[in-house]
Every structure is written in C-alpha cells, then in structure tokens.
Amino acid sequence: MSRLLLVSNRLPVTVKADKEGVSVVRSAGGLATGLRGPHERSGGVWIGWPGDVSRLTQAQRASVEAQLAELRCVPIHLSASEVARYYEGYSNRVLWPLCHYLIERIPRQDRDWEMYRKVNERFADLVASHYQPGDTIWVHDYQLMLVPAFLRARLPQARIGFFLHIPFPSSEIFRTLPHRAELVRGLLGADLIGFHTLTYVRHFASALMRLLGLETVVDSVAYAGREVRLGAFPMGIDAQAFESLAMDAAVLEDVRVHRERSTGQRLVLGVDRLDYTKGIPQRLSAVQRLLEREPSWRGRLRFVQVAVPSRTAVADYADYRDKVDELVGRINGLYGGVHNVPVHYLYRSFNEKQLAALYRAADVMFVTPVRDGMNLVAKEFCAARPDEDGVLVLSEFAGAADELGDALLVNPYDVEGMADALEVALEMPEGERRTRMRTLRARVKEYDVHWWVRSFLDALQALPTPPPHVEPAGSEAAIARMREAGHLLLLIDYDGTLVPFTARPELATPDAELLDLLQRLATRPNTRVHIVSGRTKETLEAWLGSLPVGLHAEHGLYSRPAPGEPWTSLEGVPTDWKNLVRPVLEAFAARVPGAFVEEKSASLAWHYRQVDRVFGARQARELRLHLGEVFAHGPLEVLPGDKVVEVRARGVNKGRVVGRVTEGMAPGTRVVAIGDDRTDEDLFAALPEGSLDIHAGGRNSRARYRVAGPTEVRKLLAALLVG
Numbered sequence: 001m002s003r004l005l006l007v008s009n010r011l012p013v014t015v016k017a018d019k020e021g022v023s024v025v026r027s028a029g030g031l032a033t034g035l036r037g038p039h040e041r042s043g044g045v046w047i048g049w050p051g052d053v054s055r056l057t058q059a060q061r062a063s064v065e066a067q068l069a070e071l072r073c074v075p076i077h078l079s080a081s082e083v084a085r086y087y088e089g090y091s092n093r094v095l096w097p098l099c100h101y102l103i104e105r106i107p108r109q110d111r112d113w114e115m116y117r118k119v120n121e122r123f124a125d126l127v128a129s130h131y132q133p134g135d136t137i138w139v140h141d142y143q144l145m146l147v148p149a150f151l152r153a154r155l156p157q158a159r160i161g162f163f164l165h166i167p168f169p170s171s172e173i174f175r176t177l178p179h180r181a182e183l184v185r186g187l188l189g190a191d192l193i194g195f196h197t198l199t200y201v202r203h204f205a206s207a208l209m210r211l212l213g214l215e216t217v218v219d220s221v222a223y224a225g226r227e228v229r230l231g232a233f234p235m236g237i238d239a240q241a242f243e244s245l246a247m248d249a250a251v252l253e254d255v256r257v258h259r260e261r262s263t264g265q266r267l268v269l270g271v272d273r274l275d276y277t278k279g280i281p282q283r284l285s286a287v288q289r290l291l292e293r294e295p296s297w298r299g300r301l302r303f304v305q306v307a308v309p310s311r312t313a314v315a316d317y318a319d320y321r322d323k324v325d326e327l328v329g330r331i332n333g334l335y336g337g338v339h340n341v342p343v344h345y346l347y348r349s350f351n352e353k354q355l356a357a358l359y360r361a362a363d364v365m366f367v368t369p370v371r372d373g374m375n376l377v378a379k380e381f382c383a384a385r386p387d388e389d390g391v392l393v394l395s396e397f398a399g400a401a402d403e404l405g406d407a408l409l410v411n412p413y414d415v416e417g418m419a420d421a422l423e424v425a426l427e428m429p430e431g432e433r434r435t436r437m438r439t440l441r442a443r444v445k446e447y448d449v450h451w452w453v454r455s456f457l458d459a460l461q462a463l464p465t466p467p468p469h470v471e472p473a474g475s476e477a478a479i480a481r482m483r484e485a486g487h488l489l490l491l492i493d494y495d496g497t498l499v500p501f502t503a504r505p506e507l508a509t510p511d512a513e514l515l516d517l518l519q520r521l522a523t524r525p526n527t528r529v530h531i532v533s534g535r536t537k538e539t540l541e542a543w544l545g546s547l548p549v550g551l552h553a554e555h556g557l558y559s560r561p562a563p564g565e566p567w568t569s570l571e572g573v574p575t576d577w578k579n580l581v582r583p584v585l586e587a588f589a590a591r592v593p594g595a596f597v598e599e600k601s602a603s604l605a606w607h608y609r610q611v612d613r614v615f616g617a618r619q620a621r622e623l624r625l626h627l628g629e630v631f632a633h634g635p636l637e638v639l640p641g642d643k644v645v646e647v648r649a650r651g652v653n654k655g656r657v658v659g660r661v662t663e664g665m666a667p668g669t670r671v672v673a674i675g676d677d678r679t680d681e682d683l684f685a686a687l688p689e690g691s692l693d694i695h696a697g698g699r700n701s702r703a704r705y706r707v708a709g710p711t712e713v714r715k716l717l718a719a720l721l722v723g
C-alpha cells in the first residue's frame with residue numbers, strides 16, 4: 001500500500017491541558033476510527049488543525065508537537081482570525097447552510113471567501129511539503145473544497161481523492177453561491193470525488209454541466225486533460241465497537257436503570273449535535289402533536305433528547321438553542337405532571353458508553369434531520385441493538401435513508417405525518433420490529449466504516465496511473481519551432497479556432513482583421529495555408545474564397561487547393577442515407593427549443609448551442625444513442641462536436657486532407673495543425689512525423705501544444721509575421 005496522506009480540517013485528536021500538563025488524545029469519532037488502521041499501516045501522516053493552542057505555554061506547545069508527531073499527525077495552526085473567517089465564517093455560515101438547502105441563513109455579504117481560499121492554499125502548501133512520489137492523498141470535507149485544485153497545481157502527478165461528508169445540493173441551490181464555479185473547479189483537482197449517495201453525485205454532475213458545461217459520462221468527467229471520477233461511498237460506522245459496547249456489563253446495568261426509570265412508559269430517543277439541520281424542533285412538534293391528539297399517550301411516553309453543544313460561536317446556533325429550549329418548556333408545561341415530564345432534554349456531550357446504553361434502552365430512535373449528508377446516529381442505534389429490537393424512525397432527507405429502507409421513513413416537514421409514524425413505531429408488534437431490525441443491522445454491520453475506507457481507497461488506487469504528465473507547451477514554444485522551419489504548411493480549423501463560436505453558425509463571418517491576417521500569412525515566404533473546416537464549400541467560398549489559401553469543406557469531403565481552381569470531392573461517398581436521418585434530426589429539433597438542423601452535402605448536423613445546457617446535453621446523448629441503434633449498420637458515423645451532433649458518411653474526416661496537401665511538399669516543410677474540436681483530433685492523428693499539433697482550448701487533446709482560444713491563435717499566427 002502506498003503512503004496515505006490524510007487531510008481534514010480537524011486532526012482526529014483532542015488537546016487537553018490541566019495542572020498535570022498537556023496531553024493529546026485520539027478522538028473516538030467514526031472517521032478517526034475508520035482511518036486509523038490505514039493511516040498507521042501506510043506510514044503516512046494526517047494533516048489538520050489541532051484546535052486552539054494559543055493559550056498554552058511555549059513548553060506545553062512543544063510537548064503537544066511531540067505528542068502529535070508520535071501519532072503521525074502534522075498540525076496546521078490557525079490564527080483567531082482564520083478560525084473566525086475560514087472556519088466559522090465561510091465554512092459554517094455559508095457552505096454548511098447552502099449544502100443543507102438553508103440559503104436564507106447565509107449572510108448577504110460574503111466577506112470570508114478570500115480567507116477560505118487562503119487557508120485552503122495553506123493546507124495545500126503543507127500537504128505538498130510532506131508529499132513523496134507515490135503517495136495517495138485523501139482530503140476530507142467542505143472546509144477544504146479548494147485543496148484538490150491547489151494540490152493539483154503543485155503536484156500534477158499525485159493521486160488525490162476527496163470526500164464530501166455533507167450533502168451536495170441540487171445545482172439550483174448550489175448556483176446561488178457567488179463562488180460556485182471556483183468551488184467546483186477546486187474539487188476537480190481530485191482524481192476521485194466521493195459522496196455519500198448517488199443523489200449527491202447526480203447533483204454534482206449537474207452542477208458541472210450548468211456551471212462549466214462539462215458532461216459526465218457514466219461516472220467520469222474529462223477536465224483539463226485528466227479524467228475525474230465521481231462515486232457514491234456511503235459512510236458506515238464502527239459497528240463492531242458499538243455492538244460490543246452494547247453488550248458491556250456496565251452498559252447493560254445503565255440500560256436496566258433507564259428501563260426501570262421508564263417503567264410503564266415507552267422511551268423515545270433523539271441524539272444529535274445541536275444543529276439547525278437536525279430537525280429537533282420538528283421532532284419536538286411531532287411529539288407535541290401526538291400528545292395533543294392522543295391523550296392516551298400522556299404520561300406513557302418519555303422522550304429523551306441528547307444534544308451536544310456545537311458551533312457555539314455562530315449566532316444562528318444560539319438562536320436555535322433558544323428555540324429548542326422554548327419548545328421543550330412549552331411541551332413539558334402542557335403535558336407534564338407533578339411527577340414526570342414528557343421531554344427530558346440534555347444539553348451536553350455523552351460518551352460512547354452512555355450513548356450505547358441509551359440506544360439499547362430506547363423503544364424508538366427518532367432521527368429527523370431536515371437534511372443530513374448521512375447521519376451516523378441512525379446507524380449507531382442499529383449496531384447497538386444486538387437484541388434485535390427497537391424501531392428506527394428516520395427522515396427521508398438523511399443520506400442514511402437510501403440504505404436503511406427498513407426504518408419508518410418520515411418527511412420532517414410534515415409534523416402530522418411524523419406524529420403518525422411515531423405512533424406506528426410505538427405500537428409496532430414485536431415480530432415486525434425484529435424483522436426490520438435484523439435487516440437494518442445486517443446492512444450496518446456489513447457496510448461499516450472499514451468497508452467505506454477500503455472501498456474509497458480501492459477505487460482511488462485502482463484508477464489508471466496517469467501517463468507521465470507532459471504539460472502541453474504554450475505559444476512561445478510553438479512559435480519558436482515554426483520560425484525555425486524552412487517551409488511551413490499550416491492546416492487551420494475555422495470555428496472555435498480562428499473565430500469564437502456564435503449563437504448561430506451563419507453569424508461567425510470572418511472579420512477584417514482575420515482576413516488581413518490570413519492574407520499576409522499566405523503570402524509569407526515559403527508558407528502555405530489551408531483552412532480545414534466542417535463548413536459547406538459554399539460558405540467557405542463566400543467567406544474566404546478570395547484569399548490565396550486552400551479550402552477544405554465538410555471535414556475534407558471537398559477540397560479546393562487554390563482560388564479559381566475547381567472543388568473536388570472524395571470518391572464514392574454515399575448520401576442516400578440522408579433522407580432517413582433527416583426526419584429523426586428534425587423530430588429532435590422540434591421538441592428541443594433552440595435546436596435546429598443544418599444540412600450539408602454529405603452530412604447533417606443537429607445544433608444545440610442555444611439550448612439549456614443540461615437539457616441540450618441530455619437530448620444530444622439520446623439522439624446519439626437513437627441514431628446508433630437505428631443506423632448501426634449503415635455507412636454513417638455519428639460525431640459529437642461542440643454543441644452539435646453531426647451525422648456523416650463513414651470514412652470522411654479531417655485526417656483525409658493531410659495526404660492530399662502534403663503530397664509533393666518541399667523537403668524540410670513543417671506541417672502545423674491548429675484546431676479546437678474533437679474532429680480536429682483526426683487531423684492531428686494523421687500528421688507526418690515532426691509536425692506540430694496545437695489544441696486551441698481546454699478539452700482533452702492529443703496535441704502537444706496548447707493555446708487558450710481564437711484570440712491566442714491569432715496572436716500566435718501574427719507572431720510569425722514579425723521578426
């Protein structure tokens with residue numbers, strides 16, 4: 001196994017200082033437990049924030065450093081302002097509510113983005129300084145979404161995984177964020193991006209399409225010359241540990257006490273961080289509603305809510321706490337008796353043994369987040385029930401609901417419905433309880449945290465090793481190589497290479513500057529220029545016909561070597577298929593607003609540049625599949641282009657031009673091809689040895705040189721005319 005570098009906002013430790021000195025203890029959280037084995041075995045380090053150590057003395061800090069080193073942890077110390085702005089400000093006040101669909105909670109002014117960026121960059125610098133070739137890097141969670149891209153810039157060859165522990169929201173929510181595109185690009189620095197559920201994967205894929213126009217094919221997306229994989233890896237818990245705890249003698253004694261105290265009552269349990277995503281008021285309202293409408297439950301139902309204090313520095317959490325306090329007070333005031341109250345509210349942390357005892361003692365576990373990435377509490381409850389009893393009531397908005405179908409699923413926004421489900425749970429016959437719990441436990445035990453770590457790391461390590469990264473050279477290098485050649489033969493694509501794309505193809509006429517540039521290039525000594533386009537010969541003739549350049553239309557089907565010479569066409573290209581394909585394209589155009597069909601002599605094209613990105617891409621995919629199925633054995637090729645699906649006779653491609661134009665060329669001629677589209681890859685592939693291939697744009701390309709787009713292509717060509 002390669003060395004594993006783990007990166008998370010918090011290190012999996014707690015620093016405790018008292019009169020005795022300072023000690024660094026491992027945390028018991030799920031992530032820490034699951035990753036401990038691989039972390040220790042691989043000999044790597046875990047990089048993160050150890051919490052605030054600013055109040056420690058010099059000597060205490062040195063001791064902390066030494067103890068962290070012992071645990072193979074590398075601290076990144078955050079200043080008070082970094083904590084306030086990167087962590088509390090951007091991570092917890094912006095990203096957290098956003099990903100949980102609570103955009104109303106996001107402050108209007110987004111002041112902390114810069115700090116978020118800066119701290120992410122600091123993390124990346126520190127990780128890069130510990131990196132050794134061959135290491136695997138695994139970055140965790142929403143606080144560090146930019147780290148993968150910062151790392152990729154520093155370590156082009158590294159294997160980088162990222163896991164998001166919270167939901168990735170619908171792209172309609174995500175795109176409300178001013179820095180949405182930067183965040184998505186940040187994640188795309190990784191080789192593998194993991195989420196808890198397929199729904200989050202789908203949301204992310206649709207954000208990629210909407211924000212960056214990137215299409216995900218099955219589970220992979222091509223970005224900046226790399227393949228980025230997306231996957232669902234539902235996180236599990238240390239089920240074995242919870243089961244053992246639930247059988248521990250001291251825990252069983254606590255269970256007995258809990259039960260005794262609730263004699264004659266059913267025990268309903270809630271366990272959460274006190275967080276506004278956890279749906280605690282909704283849960284309380286459901287309890288209240290049940291007591292209100294079914295007086296028979298009054299005095300027979302005991303609801304224990306344990307809430308661990310969380311993010312107390314964020315004002316929203318204080319308000320939320322007040323709201324919960326008030327509700328608890330109201331319910332107890334209404335339905336409490338002299339000797340008992342229905343709601344027992346405990347605002348503090350419980351250790352695992354105490355939690356296990358409560359889980360095991362409960363009749364009903366009530367888990368009702370309004371949104372939750374996964375929700376491990378639900379799984380812990382199941383693991384802590386070796387007696388195979390107890391009912392789980394679970395929000396359908398928790399990621400865990402995808403796996404735990406044998407829970408009673410509820411909609412936390414429907415208080416009446418939750419009250420119904422609570423009652424069903426309280427009255428569920430033993431046989432049904434056991435059947436459901438057995439299935440739940442089987443799932444939780446099999447897909448535990450160790451499975452989760454293994455499956456993510458296996459997927460990351462199974463990715464093909466990227467070929468040694470050769471950064472495509474830029475304009476300077478290309479110009480130098482072009483200048484040194486005795487003779488130049490330039491093969492240049494038109495749309496997207498010499499001119500930018502326009503909404504409709506007929507609008508992309510050449511401007512005066514371009515005509516002048518091509519004229520001067522074509523009359524440069526020992527230089528020949530050919531335009532190789534997918535356009536019709538009529539268009540090329542009308543737009544560029546007066547220039548002393550060769551023209552090649554419809555991907556090389558037609559060629560006209562010089563002005564005044566006749567157009568010739570490739571022999572034997574069938575066109576009788578067009579009458580069959582045209583109606584299909586027209587039908588697709590009719591049902592997709594903004595799409596239209598273009599007819600050329602040997603091809604038909606379905607354009608969707610003006611169509612909504614997501615819808616257009618989906619329809620294009622469907623069209624391709626449909627054509628592929630219906631005309632599988634015909635003499636056709638279906639080519640996906642830039643916002644166009646083109647159908648043409650098989651065997652016609654831009655590569656066919658190369659043979660024709662290089663025939664009889666002067667010795668020492670350097671062939672240079674420039675293009676932006678997938679169809680230009682055929683051209684690049686057919687070039688003779690020693691040629692230059694230049695990709696104009698950001699897609700995956702075999703070309704060894706790369707420039708950004710039409711403006712840079714023009715600059716590059718203009719540079720040939722000086723000096």
Ligand code: ADQ
Nearest residue numbers: 165235271272273306307308349350372373374375376377
């Ligand atoms: P959290 O929002 O913290 O995690 P959750 O998955 O339920 O939510 O994990 C909470 C952990 O804290 C559990 O292990 C639980 O035992 C413990 N805990 C909760 N309340 C406690 C209490 N009162 N006292 C003591 N311990 C308590 C984020 C995402 C989740 C996702 C996890 C893991 O929000 O959706 O499941 O990360 O990816």
